[in-house]
Structures are given as C-alpha cells and as structure tokens.
Amino acid sequence: MNHHSGRALARRRRRPLLTTTAAAFALVMAATACGGSGSDDGVVELRFSWWGADDRHATMQEAIDVFEDQNPDIRIVGDYTDWGSYWDRLATSTAANDAPDILMQEERYLREYGQRGALADLSEFGEHLDLSAIDPLVAETGELEGQTFGIPTGVNAYAVLADPQAFEEAGVEMPDDTTWTWDDYVEIANEISQATDGEIVGVQSMAYNESGFQIFARQHGENLYAEDGTLAFSEETLASWFQITSDLLDGGGQPSASESVEIEAGGPDQSVLSTNQGAMAHFWTNQLGGISGSAGRDIELLRYPGETEHERTGMYLKPAMFYAVSAGSDHPEEAARFVDFMLNSEEAAELTLSDLGLPANVDMREHILGDLPPADERSAAFLEEITGDIVDGNPPPPIGAGEVVEITKRTSDELGFGDLTPEEAAEQFIKNVSEATGSS
Numbered sequence: 137m138n139h140h141s142g143r144a145l146a147r148r149r150r151r152p153l154l155t156t157t158a159a160a161f162a163l164v165m166a167a168t169a170c171g172g173s174g175s176d177d178g179v180v181e182l183r184f185s186w187w188g189a190d191d192r193h194a195t196m197q198e199a200i201d202v203f204e205d206q207n208p209d210i211r212i213v214g215d216y217t218d219w220g221s222y223w224d225r226l227a228t229s230t231a232a233n234d235a236p237d238i239l240m241q242e243e244r245y246l247r248e249y250g251q252r253g254a255l256a257d258l259s260e261f262g263e264h265l266d267l268s269a270i271d272p273l274v275a276e277t278g279e280l281e282g283q284t285f286g287i288p289t290g291v292n293a294y295a296v297l298a299d300p301q302a303f304e305e306a307g308v309e310m311p312d313d314t315t316w317t318w319d320d321y322v323e324i325a326n327e328i329s330q331a332t333d334g335e336i337v338g339v340q341s342m343a344y345n346e347s348g349f350q351i352f353a354r355q356h357g358e359n360l361y362a363e364d365g366t367l368a369f370s371e372e373t374l375a376s377w378f379q380i381t382s383d384l385l386d387g388g389g390q391p392s393a394s395e396s397v398e399i400e401a402g403g404p405d406q407s408v409l410s411t412n413q414g415a416m417a418h419f420w421t422n423q424l425g426g427i428s429g430s431a432g433r434d435i436e437l438l439r440y441p442g443e444t445e446h447e448r449t450g451m452y453l454k455p456a457m458f459y460a461v462s463a464g465s466d467h468p469e470e471a472a473r474f475v476d477f478m479l480n481s482e483e484a485a486e487l488t489l490s491d492l493g494l495p496a497n498v499d500m501r502e503h504i505l506g507d508l509p510p511a512d513e514r515s516a517a518f519l520e521e522i523t524g525d526i527v528d529g530n531p532p533p534p535i536g537a538g539e540v541v542e543i544t545k546r547t548s549d550e551l552g553f554g555d556l557t558p559e560e561a562a563e564q565f566i567k568n569v570s571e572a573t574g575s576s
C-alpha cells in the first residue's frame with residue numbers, strides 16, 4: 137500500500153461514524169442553513185449532497201478534509217441521506233431554489249433535472265475541471281443536447297455471476313463465456329437443476345432487471361432507449377427475451393414464480409448464490425464482493441450469453457452515479473474544482489476505491505488496483521477484459537424511467553405465474569413504459 141493510502145486509512149480510523157438520528161438531523165439542518173455562500177473570513181462555502189450508508193458518509197468526509205487542506209479558500213459542507221430519502225429531499229430543495237452546489241445524480245433522473253434547467257453545463261468549466269482522462273465509453277453518458285450535466289464517478293457492468301463449486305457439484309462444466317449462446321445458457325441452467333434434482337438451481341430469474349434486456353436489445357442492434365428518450369427496441373425482440381425466461385421455467389432451470397418473488401424481495405443477500413442454492417445469477421460487477429462474502433465462496437464473473445451470436449456485442453459500462461453542479465450555485469467554478477478533485481486526485485481515488493464504481497478516470501482506476509479487496513480486483517480485471525469488446529455507451533434514460541423498475545417486476549411476476557405469454561408480456565411492458573415515460 138502506498139503512503140497516500142496509509143494516510144487515508146489513518147484518517148478513516150480516527151473519524152467516528154455518524155450513527156445517531158439526532159446527529160444526522162443536526163448535520164443536515166446545519167448544511168441546509170449555510171450551504172452555497174461566502175463567509176466572513178472570505179472562504180467560499182459549498183454544500184455537497186450524496187446518498188449512501190455510514191461507511192460512504194465517513195469516506196466522503198475524509199475526501200472533503202483532504203480537499204479543504206489543499207484548497208483553504210473553499211469549505212465543503214456534507215449533506216447526505218439514504219437512497220430513499222435523497223430524491224424527495226433533492227426535489228424539494230430544487231423547487232425551493234435551495235439545491236446543493238454539488239450533488240450526486242443517477243442516470244434515471246439525470247434527464248429530468250437537466251431538462252428542468254437545474255444542472256449546470258460542466259463543459260463550461262474547462263479551466264477548473266479536467267475531463268481528459270474519463271473513460272471514453274462513459275464520457276458522454278451525462279450529455280444531453282450538447283450540454284454535459286453529469287460526469288460519471290465510476291463504472292460497473294451487468295454480468296452473469298457464477299459459482300464454480302455449484303457447477304462442480306452438479307457435474308456440469310463452466311461455460312466458455314467468450315462464445316456461449318442464449319441456447320447454451322438455457323441448456324446449462326436446466327441441466328444443473330435436473331442433475332441435482334433441484335437442490336442446486338441453474339440460475340436466478342433474470343427478468344427483474346431491465347439492464348439484462350438492454351444488453352439483449354443491443355446485441356440485436358437495438359437499445360432500451362434512444363437518444364431522445366423514446367423506446368428503441370422492437371416488440372419481437374422483447375418477446376424473445378421473455379421467451380428465455382419461459383423456457384427456463386418450463387425446464388426447471390430457474391426457481392418457480394413464487395420462489396422468485398421471495399428471492400427478489402430478499403435482495404442480493406438472499407440470492408441463490410449468496411445462499412449456496414444456485415449456480416448463476418445476474419448482478420452488477422460492484423456487487424461481486426458482497427455476494428462472494430455472503431456465499432463464502434469465490435464467485436466468478438462471466439460475460440453475457442450471446443455476445444458473439446448476433447449483430448454486435450451488447451455489454452456496456454454503466455456510470456455508477458454522476459457528479460453534478462447546481463445551475464443555481466453562486467460559486468460554480470469552486471464547485472467544479474471540487475468535482476475535479478474527486479475525479480482526478482490520487483487521494484480521493486485511494487479513499488473511495490470502488491465504492492462509487494471503479495473510477496471513471498482510467499488513470500485513477502489503474503492507480504488503485506493494488507489497494508482493492510480481492511473481489512473488487514477481480515471485477516476490475518473483468519472490466520478490463522470486456523472493455524475492448526464494448527461498442528458504445530447508452531444515452532440517459534427518459535424522464536419517468538424510475539417507474540420502469542416496478543413495471544419490470546410486475547411484468548416478470550405475471551409472466552412467471554403464467555398470466556401472460558411472452559408476447560403478451562412484451563405488449564404490456566411496452567404500453568406501461570411508454571405511458572410512464574411519455575413516449576406513447
């Protein structure tokens with residue numbers, strides 16, 4: 137570990153976690169009262185909002201401390217909460233013209249805030265914000281109509297996670313993920329379940345996350361959303377996607393509909409991999425560490441099936457989240473300096489490691505590789521392996537895309553219980569998503 141990392145860990149040990157509701161409330165109120173202003177000592181004060189758990193809050197505060205040491209003319213006030221409360225608070229503060237100067241954004245909401253004029257165009261701060269080292273596969277994912285409303289903090293990829301021990305116990309060979317097809321995927325999953333009399337299920341249902349279908353659509357030369365936010369796939373392609381789930385249910389390769397509902401509700405900790413009850417599941421690369429820890433096994437990452445089967449590859453790098461600056465900030469240049477620090481400084485990279493995704497700055501990504509936990513190191517190696525085969529990134533989802541999560545789950549359940557055929561599921565999904573996103 138290098139000397140910067142040693143200092144970072146020392147700071148981390150010294151800083152107590154904020155654990156009481158009263159303390160959190162007091163901090164938020166203080167931040168709200170004094171964000172984004174100048175002070176009597178001539179120091180510019182900025183408010184920075186993010187979401188997360190206590191460990192992220194502590195890490196972010198450590199990064200703020202380092203930035204303030206290097207930039208004594210700026211003071212950063214942390215304003216943070218959990219994911220569920222974050223968006224309600226941000227909507228309220230934005231409507232009241234009291235938005236934080238610097239804020240975290242997520243791809244499902246970036247278009248909404250950008251089109252409302254709530255976010256600054258970060259391309260205007262070139263003197264203070266260097267974007268030259270951002271991974272080109274995600275560098276433009278925060279752009280809308282020629283304006284840059286967000287810069288990715290880091291990247292993840294959606295992949296198939298596999299348990300080699302489960303494959304061995306079933307007597308089934310691990311697939312060659314550089315060539316396997318969707319037919320191979322179904323056959324392997326069904327074979328694992330049959331070989332173990334259902335004690336080890338082949339794969340957890342993939343139908344609950346639209347990201348899997350996005351890869352499938354991209355493989356067919358389509359996409360989930362177009363640049364203008366409209367749907368960019370055919371009903372036939374979506375029906376083919378749902379047919380794969382139907383084939384797995386028929387062959388026993390995935391849990392029953394009722395079991396899938398229960399597994400989905402339990403989150404990653406109750407996945408078939410975490411509980412040693414299955415061989416494969418679909419998750420983001422940054423979830424590998426948590427799932428491996430729950431499983432007590434070294435889970436492996438596999439490329440998506442079908443990457444060499446159709447028109448093109450479909451896998452992509454997803455921005456874990458975005459840094460953004462409020463259009464209403466009184467000190468946008470100072471805010472841009474802080475974003476530059478978080479993106480481009482070794483100190484910030486050594487503190488955040490992969491918590492915000494593997495760094496979007498490719499130089500910082502390489503810099504921290506030796507400091508990553510083993511699972512995160514494997515994720516980094518996997519991302520490096522697939523990057524050369526990735527064609528492009530994706531545009532920001534349309535306004536209303538947050539509702540697609542529930543639409544996807546509802547459609548998946550109705551398909552699983554036999555209330556919808558794959559064709560009917562495709563028709564219903566398109567209708568509901570079109571209504572939610574205004575693209576009907």
